[in-house]
Amino acid sequence: MTTEPSFEPCVNCSGGVYGGGQACRAMGKLYHDSCFICSVCDQRLQEQSFYSVSGKLFCEDHFKHSEAHPSTQTCDSCGFLIKDTVLQAFGSCYHPGCFCCVICCQSLEGALFFLDSTNRVYCLKDYQRYVAPICATCCRPILPSEGSAVTERIVSMNRDYHVDCFQ
Template sequence: CTAMDQVFHIRCFDCIVCHLQLQGKPFYAVDCKPYCEDCYMNTLEKCCVCTKPILDRILRATGKPYHPGCFTCVVCNTALDGIPFTVDAANQIHCIEDFHKKFAPRCSVCQEPIMPEQGMDETVRVVALDRSFHVNCYKCEDCELLLTSESEGRGCYPLDGHVLCKSCNAARVQALSSTLATNI
């Protein structure tokens, strides 16, 4: 019989691994050596998710082989082939959005995760009094003036753990002073 541009005795044309006779059967040639279908499948890399042989394109991430369709976010199961992803401390794969939702600091006012704005890569947050805030949630607790260090008089003037603007801080200090004076 003729196979792989070589001539074989019929009994000699067998699988290089298990010696199954291959005449009239499907076989695979790897480095000019014949393999039966089962032995060939055993030579292929296995997907680390489904453990099935990878017959087509191998997607390799975090040092492991995947079928492109098996490489998914652990939260939303979106296929991440060609999509930016990240890995958590437990080596679990996340799409960027779910990673931020799960691990981003939470705003101390609205309790929502502080994530990058739509179309942006970087997160902007305010940290004050060991608490995190969205820029738009960083307001005076009394008058709701949006606080910023960029404008004169709009900075944070904390008092007893409260986030206050300059005038509300002064009003609270005045009220505390009046209360103390009347109690003495």
């Protein structure tokens, strides 16, 4: 009388798993190495971060973009779901580190920032250097007065002037 060797089936494919070199155990379950994969991109998940939701496995990137992720807010800059702090500006949501100057990439969380005519965001230094209109009289940038969010300027004959510089 011969007996069949006992085996544990793979949770994913139900096939027999023979030998430790072709298997891995995760969450108390046994998988073939080739079956322990992201349900979206088929990337192997062994030795990396993964998520299990309703029996489906996800690599970290696809979990962030999946309906299984508990957050519905996506970052307007990078496109990933926002799991923690949401920074909102101009009707868009951002990770705090993604809300940054388009020139120097400095984070603008809690900092003074400026917009150009196409709503691109700048730190004060880069706005002054690249975007702010220059006064035709004093040759300095025309910026909002301290404590104000509104820039006051006079435009005459296609030239920009500070209100005090226009004569």
